[in-house]
Amino acid sequence: MTTAHQPQGAPGETRPGGRTARTREAVLAAVFEELGAGGFAGLTMEKVSQRSGIHVATLYRRWRSIEGLVCDLLTELSADVPLPDTGTLPGDLRALARSITAFYGEPRMRRLIEAVVSAAARDPQVATVLRSFFGERLALAGQMVERAVARGELPAETDPEQVMSALGAPFYYRILIARRPVDAALAESAATAVWAAARAGAYPREGHGPADDATGP
Amino acid sequence: MTTAHQPQGAPGETRPGGRTARTREAVLAAVFEELGAGGFAGLTMEKVSQRSGIHVATLYRRWRSIEGLVCDLLTELSADVPLPDTGTLPGDLRALARSITAFYGEPRMRRLIEAVVSAAARDPQVATVLRSFFGERLALAGQMVERAVARGELPAETDPEQVMSALGAPFYYRILIARRPVDAALAESAATAVWAAARAGAYPREGHGPADDATGP
Structure with missing residues (x-):
């Protein structure tokens, strides 16, 4: 966790870099360490308070619950996944999949x-919170698809957020469903798959069906 | 829930259609109803016992925990998603995505x-349990990819389970991450995407990289 990220969306946040921001940084670092030590099942406001040195009443006032803390941590950490701009969509997809x-x-x-x-x-x-967090990330990441459409790499009716959802989906399937680690082969497969599928018209904006010639009978 | 499914893997199961099978059917039906009524958070062995009329000690002996019950229910219900054999892979992918x-x-x-x-x-x-459940489903569903390879629809080095994971991934992303309902457009998109990506070589067996001409720079 670095202070370079703009803290966003934390209740009571007014002065980035000020005391409120430092409190948030200490608390989120503590949540992260506790997750590493005991996982979510053992996570309590009291443990976060002890590890961070921030009073438990402050935690409840600003984050409401353990779930609120974990969501805020997710928002903070997602700033560590940069959105690439390599000049081509295959390059961008591959770079993002690797991140x-x-x-x-x-x-x-x-x-x-x-x-x-x-x-x-x-x-x-x-x-x-989860829905809006991923919605914002998808909208941001969708810019790389918009650039690709502008460059003529993809059909104009391509839906950027569908493309980015499709890039992310295999990772969450691997983690949550297949329950195996992510690896370089998955990144390569995800990037290759989305690029081929997007060119085949698999991610149309609403009102545009997928290209029939790509789907077959 | 129907009695037509072969009960599988339940501890103590010996005679399909016998008393043990009827107990399981009553218990799993009760779990399903309780999930519908109150979700997972409110689910307890006691509630399942009350609704099914099966003694709570029997529940603990056969299923160990609420989690064990829910996993067994998942196994039972998955028999309701048939594996198609339409004669073409695009047809099979679309039929399965719709199911x-x-x-x-x-x-x-x-x-x-x-x-x-x-x-x-x-x-x-x-x-x-979850890993092995999805592993078995993927292996079964992979047969449709093996048939496609045999028909010459896909490269010989295609990994069947990767293809089937890729078909499922958008649904779990939609449900667990995007937290929106699944719909016909998602089915169409998932089937179109996997077909295009598989033909582009995005799902190679271990030791075969994705086709470089499909990935770009």
């Missing part, structure tokens, strides 16, 4: 996403 | 998979 692989290569990151998905299953407010 | 969409079109099914993934995050034994 995602590096990110989830750490077991603690896999536990974090497991924790967030589990929390969302139990708590509708976490589900809302 | 998956119908399966997870029910909110209760989405809650079920959320529950299983959450349970796996907390309990390594559930994680093992």
Whole structure:
């Protein structure tokens, strides 16, 4: 965790780099260490308070719950996955797939996403946070698809967010469903697959069906 | 839930259609109803016992935990997603994608998979069950890819289980991460994407890299 990231969306956040930001940094670092030590099941506000030195009442006031803390940590850490601009869509897809692989290569990151998905299953407010978090990331990442459409690499009716969802999907399937580590082969496969599928018209904007000649009978 | 499915893997199962099978059917039906009524968070052995009329000690003896019950239910219900054999891989992929969409079109099914993934995050034994459950399903579904390779529709070095993982991945992403309902457009997109990507060599067996001409620079 670095202070270079703009803290975003934390309740009470007003002065980046100020005391509020330092409190957040200490608390999120503590959450991250606790996740590494005991996973989500053993995570409590009290443990985060002890490790961070921040009073437990402050934690409840600013983050409401353990789930709120974990979601905020996810937002913070996602700034570590840069959005590439290599000049070609295949290059961008491959670079992003490699960043995602590096990110989830750490077991603690896999536990974090497991924790967030589990929390969302139990708590509708976490589900809302998760949906909006991934929505924002997809919209940002979609810019690389928009550039590709502008360059003529993809059909004009391509839906950027569908393309980016399709790039991410194999990683979450691997982590949450297949329950095996992500690796370089997965990154390569995901990038190759999305590039071929996008060119075949598999990710049309609403109202444009997938190209029939690509689907077959 | 129908009695037509072969009960599989339940501890103590010896006579399909016998008393043990009827017990399992009653218990799994109760779990399904409880999930629909209150979701996973409110699910307890006691509630399942009350609804099914099966003694709680029997539940603990045969299924060990709520997580064990939910995994067994998943196994039972997955028999409702038939594996197609239409004569072409695009036809098979589209038919299977539509079956998956119908399966997870029910909110209760989405809650079920959320529950299983959450349970796996907390309990390594559930994680093992989940991994082996999806491993078996992938191996079975992979037969449609093997037939396609035999028909010459796909490169010989195609990995069947990777293809089937790629077909499933967008559905689990939609449910667990994007947290929106699955729909016909997703089925169409998933089938179109996997067909295009598989032909481009995106799912090679270990030791065969993705086709370089499909990946670009």
